Amino acid sequence: MRGTTFKWANTLHQVRALIPGCLLLSADCSGPQYFMAPAGPAAQGLASLGWFVMLLFIAVTLLVWGFLIWLACRRHGSLETHQPVETGGGLRWILIGGIAIPAAVFSVVFIAATEVVSHFPLEAGADSQVEIQVSGKLWWFKAEYDADGDRAAFSVATEIHIPTDRAVTIDLVSDNVIHSFWIPKLHGKVDLVPGRTNRIRLQADQPGVYSGQCAEFCGLQHANMRLSIVAEAPEDYNAWLQAQAEPAAGSENDGTENEETGGAGYGSEVVRRGAALFQDAACPGCHTIRGTPARGVLAPDLTHLASRRHIAGGMLPNNTANLSAWVTRPQSLKPGSMMPDSDEFTGVQLSALVAYLQSLE
Template identity: 30%
Template structure:
């Protein structure tokens, strides 16, 4: 009786252990892939060589971990089920240890770690080397809480300065040079590569090979103050001709696509923009009549943080306020009405509060800014196959 019930316990234990192991293995293998690859920020859906290299090591560590995990859990569950106390007086053999076993379970993990370490080191050095051979350099400056993007040029004159939407040509090695003059940020487009921090006084570089066209979502990954969560951006990988066209359009300066404004001239900036132009720039616009007289600019708005995003070609951007809002006239109007309410802590909100601008002024500014587009239109943004047209925004209420 005793023996058969023992056997029953053991057989049931073995089955249970197998079941648990199978559940863990299947669940562990499938779940992360299924649930995590859906996001536009997925770290396991690489589209560049760099992100692929990283994902390969991740997959290696993942499978090794899964094996160890299932092994250990089987060990625990089996032990727990098999060695329950059956009688109160029972006292098992007093084993103090086993040298051979202990050496084995020191060496096996060491071997597993070596298997991970070798490709790790190889990838570290390979990626580090890549930053020295760029086809195109793009400088990115982290701000609170948006991204300023510079395309350096030989003459310095034709330098492009834009924000939050980074156009790059397809099939090139693009190297981002990362800077900040305020707090630390981290530049991260998960599908393109791992993250790299922006640190005051340091120049960091990150290389990507842009093989797949499309737009890819980025975000700040290092806590940088109030609106850290609203510091999104986009990398737009487009065929080279289209990239060059965008570049030319930018350098030509924005044109007004609509003739709604008096005179139809880019330079005819409405008077209501005077306050805007103390912090923002628009290519081809020197100043606004009566401008540059900022009422009570808060003292902490020093040079390091004063300048807001360059607004040239704003009509072509897909989002406003670093990916916080979709770029529609209504959203632009609510942004101008209450920047603080939409993006807590942002510096525009210290100058413009609800009531600072009248509804008429807001309408005038919206009409002007939305009309800042190239003559031939904005050009289509290529969408990566399989990724639905979605913009990372929240509604303003």
Template identity: 40%
Template structure:
């Protein structure tokens, strides 16, 4: 197993995330089972219809209201059409006809569109509200994500890649930018999406409510591997998150077994360090993703493959 050296002993974060995931599945079991019978395919870790963050919940409520409103309008319009073409085919008095046009064609659409516009706009400030101290800077690459955590009042930062961990119950700032082409960061279960532009910084913030593992996806076509440009967003209880971040800030663990030591030797001999950084080793490349604690991540290859030894070996 040549790359075993990269795999730190399972960190608190991985175990906690998996535990939380199971709790989430158990806790929401009844609700999701009932919903699944009616709407199979609407739930899941990458669904706007299964919100797990306050922003996603607000958007979900808006979506459902629009959907119900559209359905009511559709039925009403078809009902009117049916009524006036099949049931009441006589002519309307001119005054009634004019009132119908004035109300149905001018006043009602203006009020409805105005109300929806007001509602939609009133949601926007919350989706970009300032965070509670933690900032995650994400830089989009073709086709992966550089991730860096900074905490207000704490010096230094923690660099990672292709996975974003967030504490629940608090708002985290996301500062987004890109290298080369435009990407867009979207974790449907947690909130709206935000484009990432080369040479510009855009901001959003997320407030996960339910701990769990969600899938994020690049939402702006960015080249051949756009569809594979994903990541896991792990929402953790604040104390679990603090433990994880502390562990993540450490250098890679010393290889403990023969296989792990051999893996480190192969990693160094093959020149992997020219592109990748593994903190605590001579590997300091900046071209590819930072691989420190890569073994504790849930996926490799920007969400493409599960983080199993077989996949890493490939």
């Protein structure tokens, strides 16, 4: 009997050793989407509540585990020597440990949670002006900025710019399946539900790029439906707005309409040829480049493609290699995406096309 007890005490020791080991792994937790290190007041409110509740419950768990392990190791009986007996008592464990303490603890947690909800930072008032409308597509996020004074309305894909130090109201819609808008370091999730308009208000305290991704399963490429919020100082943000509202570079003298004389606006002959190729190929069927005849609405607006950090719904960095690969073989890179593979370009044509896309600052 003694031997067995010792053996089990030993094994239980090993389990106990495992627990701090697991906690140590949390060093891995930093990362671009680690929301317990927030970057805005909304996420800050959530993280504070989260730390409070989690630390409280970690303490409770360790306490009860300790008790359980002690009970399991303290003394052992055997079927032969221990007849069943009614020792009585123990009800107090249930009344205090099972009812009173949990009721108090859960009440505290509930009150804390309700408190956070009812005084939620940035809660959208009735007067809050919607600045950006984000819609979920298959599989990318489209952000539309309204016209303002002289500035024309425009839309961008995947990268949403906001100014720092003030709250921005974003409407969330979808015309296909349910998606969820999530920038972990700035705010929790809000779903994009067809037939509804949900609203989120968020604020970034520091300039920076905050990454996020769709958080509600939305089909084949859910994993590659990413987005980021680029927070900029207000003057940079205004400059960005102005720049994005402009038509595409070089389009003031659109090369496609008159190849003999046109194209003066383009930086080089290669770019001019790329622009012509773009207009002749299938591209304008889905993509818009403002200032040119390309007016497709199904796919991202490419007017200022070169100003974005990523392509393909945030999946690939925006560089020459990825652009070339994406133009010809999107189905290998992101199977199921709406963009078809294309074999229509020669190598020379492809580099002209990519040069054109890269000129769209």
